[in-house]
Amino acid sequence: AQKITQTQPGMFVQEKEAVTLDCTYDTSDQSYGLFWYKQPSSGEMIFLIYQGSYDEQNATEGRYSLNFQKARKSANLVISASQLGDSAMYFCAIKGGNQFYFGTGTSLTVIP
Amino acid sequence: DVKVTQSSRYLVKRTGEKVFLECVQDMDHENMFWYRQDPGLGLRLIYFSYDVKMKEKGDIPEGYSVSREKKERFSLILESASTNQTSMYLCASRTNLGNQPQHFGDGTRLSIL
Numbered sequence: 001a002q003k004i005t006q007t008q009p010g011m012f013v014q015e016k017e018a019v020t021l022d023c024t025y026d027t028s029d030q031s032y033g034l035f036w037y038k039q040p041s042s043g044e045m046i047f048l049i050y051q052g053s054y055d056e057q058n059a060t061e062g063r064y065s066l067n068f069q070k071a072r073k074s075a076n077l078v079i080s081a082s083q084l085g086d087s088a089m090y091f092c093a094i095k096g097g098n099q100f101y102f103g104t105g106t107s108l109t110v111i112p
Numbered sequence: 113d114v115k116v117t118q119s120s121r122y123l124v125k126r127t128g129e130k131v132f133l134e135c136v137q138d139m140d141h142e143n144m145f146w147y148r149q150d151p152g153l154g155l156r157l158i159y160f161s162y163d164v165k166m167k168e169k170g171d172i173p174e175g176y177s178v179s180r181e182k183k184e185r186f187s188l189i190l191e192s193a194s195t196n197q198t199s200m201y202l203c204a205s206r207t208n209l210g211n212q213p214q215h216f217g218d219g220t221r222l223s224i225l
Contacts, residue, residue: 009152033211043121045202045216052211091154098143098162099170100214104154 002027002096006103013082014111020067021077021106023092029053032094034075036066039089039105048090051075082110115139118203118217125224131190133220135203144186145204145214146170146178148197155202161186162208193224 003026013019025034036048051059051066059066067076079086087110093102119134137144143162147155147170157170159178167178175197179187186205190197200221204214 006154035213037213037216043200043219043221045204045214047213047215050211050213093155095211098208099157099160100145101157102147102155104152 002029002032002094002099002101004092004094004101004103006092006106008106009104010107010109012109012111013079013086015084016081018078018080019082019108021079021090021092021108022074023076023103024072024074025092025094026073027094027096029096032096034066034068035093035095035100036064036075036077037091037093038086039091041088045091049077079108084110084112086110116203116205116215116217118201118220120220121218123220123222125190125193125222127193127195127224129190129193131193131222131224133188133190133201133203133222135186135188135205135217136184137186137205137215138184139205139207139215140183141205141215142183142208143206144180145206146176146186146188147202147204148172149200149202149219158188195224198222198224 032053034051038046065078089105145160146158161180177189203217206214
């Protein structure tokens with residue numbers, strides 16, 4: 001079985017600062033994928049970034065990067081140069097078979 | 113761009129009613145999913161479908177059923193709505209190739225009175 005743990009229910013960050021959102025996972029699969037999604041207050045889930053378990057490099061997508069530490073089973077999302085529009089819920093997910101398993105999310109608030 | 117369309121953004125129904133939530137995707141995706149989202153609980157999988165007429169139970173299927181008669185459409189059915197089914201419902205689709213992400217609809221906020 002797969003499990004995602006997000007231990008930060010809420011986070012605050014000053015505009016233009018960087019912030020790290022934590023995600024740890026549990027899986028017995030050798031090959032798996034990790035995903036981060038953003039959910040603004042409007043409700044839609046927006047895919048941000050993906051990391052494969054065999055990828056040697058940490059994934060990056062613009063201001064988003066993933067700090068992937070396989071031995072520690074962690075896949076933390078780093079947002080650089082925070083913007084007011086980054087205020088949202090952020091969910092980490094792991095793919096196991098055809099299913100995705102989500103964490104409980106972290107609410108990020110960017111302070112002007 | 114992938115488009116996943118849920119039939120309603122907001123829906124109010126009464127206890128005991130049969131409720132249909134519809135989801136349509138336009139990218140010929142094999143896999144489709146229904147989740148419910150509750151504060152502090154994240155997204156929980158109700159059902160998913162990996163092909164037309166195929167379905168598998170997720171973590172919380174009780175009180176729900178699904179229908180996938182056509183590849184592009186995946187319906188969630190609340191057989192007899194109860195107040196504890198008041199929630200946000202999210203539909204998603206994805207191709208079954210590799211580690212592609214899910215694409216989500218805008219969600220349906222369902223209230224059962």
